[in-house]
Amino acid sequence: MAKETIQKKVFLEIVQQLRQLIQTEKIQAGEKLPSERVLSERLGVGRSSVREALRSLELLGLIETRHGGGTFLATTHKHQLVEVLSMFILEDERSKKDVAQTRQIHEKEAIRIICSTKEMRTSPVWESFFVKLEIEGTVNCRDILREIMITSGNRLALKIWFQLAAYDGDRLNRQSTEDEKIMIQTLLKSLELGYQQEALKAYGQWMKHLDNQGGVKRGNT
Incomplete structure (x- = not known):
């Protein structure tokens, strides 16, 4: 180990x-x-x-x-x-699935908010991530999700997300792989254009890929 x-x-x-x-x-x-x-x-x-x-x-x-x-x-x-959240986080192995699903609920809602708000869609951070992927071929997965949460503007959701993400650290705080590149680029470009369905679809594919890599199996989200 x-x-x-x-x-x-x-x-x-x-x-x-x-x-x-x-x-x-x-x-x-x-x-x-x-x-x-x-x-x-x-x-x-x-x-x-x-x-x-x-x-x-x-x-x-x-x-x-x-x-x-x-x-x-x-x-x-x-x-x-947070006591309720921590009880789920610390209770048993099965709760890791609940933590990941709860985190993704916040991320999907943040994506919806960004796609429906012009000021958020046109943030230069999406293009900078896109260019970084093109030039370097990789980005930090957690950085993208964090920026999605920050940009959506809900401070309470962001605080909760930080705690949930902390217990998914090994899967999230790493560089993206070549297999994830198209999924992430599609997500970023869809955010910029305000294409909500396309953004959520790309996000779902990316999360499913992360789940398979990390050994967490669940139904469709």
């Missing part, structure tokens, strides 16, 4: 243990969590690993760190949505 895969597995196990500890000890919103040292001893892992897991939970909005005061479970109204 690759080192990066092992580290990711260990990290997710620590986060899962932290969530179980919060549930077992019935730590309520606003209450203080044990210190890094105590968590390290109780979970049987290094403090640096605990610190990394806590930072991730803080980014998700599940906990909050107060300078000089320690770490606290975030108030319910702040983290209720």
